[in-house]
Amino acid sequence: EVISRILERGVHAMQADRATLSSLSDDHVVVEATHGRDGQVTWVGQHYSLDYFAGQPLVQKAIDTMQPTFGGGLASEKAAPEFREAIANVRHVAVIPLVHGGKAIGMLVLSRYQDRPFTSDDLSALTLLGAISGLALRNARLYEEGEAARKRADETAARLRAAVEAAEDVASQVQLDQVLGRLLERAVALVGADGASVARLEGTDMVLESTTSGAAVGTRWPIAPKVLAGVKTGKSVELTAAEYTGAPEGLESIVQPFRRFLVAPLAIGGETIGLLAMGRRKDEPFDPVAVQSLQQLSTLGALLLRNARLIAQAQEAERAKSEFMSVAVHELRAPLTVTGGYLAMALEGGFGELSEPLKGVLQTAQRKTEEAKTLADELLTVARLEGRALKPSAELFLVSDVVHEALVRARPRAELSKGTIKADIADDIEVQADRALVGKILDNLINNALAYSDHPPMVRVTGRRDGDQVAITVVDDGIGISSQDQGRIFGRFARGTDRRVLEKPGTGLGLYLSRGLAEQMGGSLQLESSRPGKGSTFVLRLPVGVP
Structure with missing residues (x-):
């Protein structure tokens, strides 16, 4: 103008x-x-x-x-x-x-x-x-x-924002199949493709892990030479239908609808861990700005995919370990039960009168057999908990009732140590949880409070409403937990490092199991406070009962 x-x-x-x-x-x-x-x-x-x-x-x-x-x-x-x-x-x-x-x-x-x-x-x-x-x-x-540069910058910024949003969306997933699905969904939207797949590399072949259509997952495909060359440079490769050759016999129909292909390597630290392939039905080149944005997504996507694969492998290893532990414990409990039965019969005189030295030996063997059975039971519970086989019920019951039952079970042990256990809980507080599992958690907490003390212990159990939860608190005046141990006591097989703790028999599974059981019921178990020589306070929280 x-x-x-x-x-x-x-x-x-x-x-x-x-x-x-x-x-x-x-x-x-x-x-x-x-x-x-x-x-x-x-x-x-x-x-x-x-x-x-x-x-x-x-x-x-x-x-x-x-x-x-x-x-x-x-x-x-x-x-x-x-x-x-x-x-x-x-x-x-x-x-x-x-x-x-x-x-x-x-x-x-x-x-x-x-x-x-x-x-x-x-x-x-x-x-x-x-x-x-x-x-x-x-x-x-x-x-x-300037206008053209601004427009290009705006387009690039928009594409990069889309790539970041896509990466954030993919990052919100943890399970491998979810990561793969979101990665494909976002990549297709980013470059305007009509279909896509993610594959892992095995030599000069690729094995499809996920596709937008759900077809051909697990099949092995040869990698086109042009794609292999691109993989070595870490750059995306665009191919025409004529260049995309080598479909396995019987799977040609999967690629036939597409006229253009874009293959982006998923690489981390110079190592290509997979390929992200997209197809377009129209024979039109992909937008260079979109391809650049895809490069950003594929870089982060590769990291997320590797993490998801590692998590999946760890979960599979954990599942296999839990299955093995479950089988092993079942096999172990049978001979322990038989051994315990014969020891009980012998001590009751079923095989004749026993001399005092022999009776002492058998009583020791009986105690150790019971300890082994307790360990086996705990290991079995761990296996069921970690293998997601433990399905807690959701009963409605009074907290005062389950606490009273736990105190009855603990009273003989308290009397042996000349300890005192008290409860202060209103009679109208209800929770919705698995009664047997709550009892098991209370048993662990109260028995620990009685065991880890260098003087006649004093244990107090209280309960109160706390919003939509009920807080059950177990307070003791025992030896306490050092600051260095407080961060690890809920770990599997974790025990305190205090000499007085190590002198006591124990598996290091009690608190680990108790927290896991609480979480399975929608609650939590925390160490609220502890000071060496002053005792500890544990808080078990459970969903409040809804009639």
């Missing part, structure tokens, strides 16, 4: 009939603006080869010398067809080259239809008009370049 106004003013100032401004590049000329008394502007935006200058000596001279040139009419027979009629009426022209950085970047052509030639008296005005026009053309170019 600015250039058009300049040309309009120039036509009037130079008493010309038309002014045309064109830009020059290495191989063509573009008509940027034109203004004439007749108002015709049909040439704007059209591109022409620089070869046209060869037939217009006046124009060629101005460009070569980078000086304004005057003369008669232009050679209409050498001009582009759409120019010929207009050029035929021109009697005189002035060609002003627009120079920037020692190079002609455009030209301004003024035409007169009357027999009034341009003279040296017009030179200063023409030079000024050319300078203004050149500045306007330069500014217009810079503006267009």
Whole structure:
């Protein structure tokens, strides 16, 4: 618009009939603006080869010398067809080259239809008009370049935001199948594909782990040579249908609908752990900006995929271990039960009278057998807990009842240690949980409180409502837990490092199992406080009972 106004003013100032401004590049000329008394502007935006200058000596001279040139009419027979009629009426022209950085970047052509030639008296005005026009053309170019750069930057930023959002979405998943599904879903949306797959690499083949269609998962495919070359450089590879060859026999129908393919390596630290392949039904190239965004997604996606695979492997190993432990414990309990039975019969005189030394030996064997059975039971519970085979019930019961039952079971042990156990719980507090499992947790907490004390222990159990939960607190005045042990006591097979703890028999599974059981019932178990020599406070939280 600015250039058009300049040309309009120039036509009037130079008493010309038309002014045309064109830009020059290495191989063509573009008509940027034109203004004439007749108002015709049909040439704007059209591109022409620089070869046209060869037939217009006046124009060629101005460009070569980078000086304004005057003369008669232009050679209409050498001009582009759409120019010929207009050029035929021109009697005189002035060609002003627009120079920037020692190079002609455009030209301004003024035409007169009357027999009034341009003279040296017009030179200063023409030079000024050319300078203004050149500045306007330069500014217009810079503006267009800036707008184009801003648009590209906006598009790139939008794509990168989409890639980040996609990566965050994928990162919100942990399970391998969920990560694979989200990765495919986001990749397809990011590049505008119609289908996709993720594969792991095995030599020069790939094995499909997941596809958007759900077909061919687990099948083995050869990797195209062009894709292998791309994998080595870590760059995405685009292929046509003709280049995507080597589909396994019987699986050709999976790739036949697609005309374009994009394969991105999933690499971490220089190691390619998989391939992300996308297909498009239309034979259209993928947008380079989208491919760049896919590169961002695939980089983070590779990390997330590797982590998900490691988690899946760890879960499978944990499942196998739990199954083995369950089988092993079942096999162990049978001979322990038989051994315990025979020892009990012998001690009761079932095999005749026993001497005192022999009776003492058998009593020791009986105690150790019972300890082994307790360990076996705990290991079995661990196996069921970790293998997700433990399904707690959801009973409605009074907290005071289950605590009273636990105190009854613990009282003989308390009497042996000359300890005291008390409870302070209202009779109307109910929880919704597995009564047997809650009893087992309380047994562990109370027995620990009685066992780990260097004086007659004092144990107090209280209960109160705490929002939508019930908090059952077990407080003791025992030896306490050191700060270095407090962070590890809920670990599997974890025991305190205090000498007085290690002197007591124990498996290190009690607190681990208790916390796991509490969480299985929708609750929690925490060490609220503990100080060496001052005792500990544990809090068991369970869902409040809903009638």
